[in-house]
Amino acid sequence: MSTIINVEHLNKNYGQKEILHDLNFKVDHDQIIALIGENGAGKTTLINILLNLISTNSGTVSILDNAKDLKERIGVMMQSNISITRITVKEILKLTQSYYKNPLPYEKLIELANLKKLENSKMNELSGGQKRHLAFALAIAGNPDLLFLDEPTAGMDSQSRTKFWQTISTLKSQHKTIFVTSHYLEELETIADRIMILQNKSIDFDGSIAELRSLEGESMVEFDSELLPDLFKSIPDIIDFKNIGNHYRFTTKNAESLMEKITPYLNAISNLKVQQNSLDSLFVNFNKGDANHE
């Protein structure tokens, strides 16, 4: 597999403020990479650097081996919506297609972006969610190999979001590489091949969700009990333990050993819940762990 994105020793400052510190990563073909981080972590700055919209202070960035037809092969869905007056959806799509040598066929484009019913609507009269669909259509108009999606589903309703991620899966199966940021982590969980956590100016985690689970705990076990917390403190493989009143919550690498340990007390336990840790809680745990390390 050849490298689509190659970042080496990337540093970025705004004045005296350091935003990104010594970033190193590679992205291969046919992957969906989720870049996550808290607000202000530098995700959009990193995307803008990859798109050559802003410069680095040092380090190298190579996209598609700096091919001459780079812009023909990249599609970008920016965080901010485009809202032009006096132009219809169909016109802006056809106009954008005209910038590319090999654009996606128009019919396929509106089908993928779910815009069939909005073709003749004026662009500035679309709702926030509809504008995200249009931004997506504009991003894929050129039939790109590499797609950057910055907060793609912000403002979309739940049905549209589900359909959107199905489309992303379809694009991946067509050998597209997709680099996505989103605050809706539960959506990324099902689709991303690889998670990158941008925190403290650098990529603090880079791997699959399974690897993140093994690091931050596979499962979460919750129950209510009037038993004393000391009984549960010696359970092995506990990553996080919370006790508020009668409520207990454990994040663990090994749910089975935890269950074995609490089995003798089952009569004194109610509302027992065992579930696989979501990306959302893994991210929270990761942040907390990182803060504890500091």
Next chain:
Amino acid sequence: MNRFIYQININFKRIILRNKRFFLFDMMLPIVFYLLYSKVLVTGIPQTDLKTWQMNYLISMIIYSCLLGSIITVANTLLEDKTSHFDILSQLTPLPRWQYYLSRILIFLLLNLISSIGICLVGIFVNNLTLSITTWSLIILITIIGTVPLIFIGILISLANNPATVNMLNNLLVFPLAMISGLWWPITMMPKWLQSIGKLTPTFELSNIDQSILHGKIIDNQYVLGIILWLVAIGTTTLLITKYQKYKELDIE
């Protein structure tokens, strides 16, 4: 080429055809001025001089209309492209930057052509002005070519990137420029020192070239050279500022 024509077509509809502001501001305002000062408020002018006055004022209003279109409409349209994020969208596509500006310049030239023809038609049908087709065509053609430096001024103002600053610069430039270059009233009515400044403006130079065509006189090369110098100076400044802004954008988000 077909793609480029398609791009021009869509942008023409967006910027001119569906833009009521263009028809009201760039076309109707000079037409109203023209009718007012060539038809209604003409009681003191002897009948023998009236036709010449109507002709001369027609030239002034054509250039005034092009001045409004080239500076105010150009600056606002390009600023709108930025605030609506259309500009960034086009930068992320393979569309070359020069092609973006070329398509806009062609549209703005079309805009000036439409308003020039509109004002000429008012002169023909309301004031019964008669000129040969060649003279009408030559006046319009020279005016359109002569407005290119004004379009560059509009592009230059749009680089301020801020609606309040763009509006302020538009107002500070357009109306004083119209006054001192003698588009609203004869330049001889102004103090000598102001006349000497007014005679250096591109609108005065263009007006004089058009007047020469209108009255069948030889065009003074000094005015042609003046317009070329304006074009080079403003074009170079625009290019340098664009490059500087690109450098700054890359450095500061």
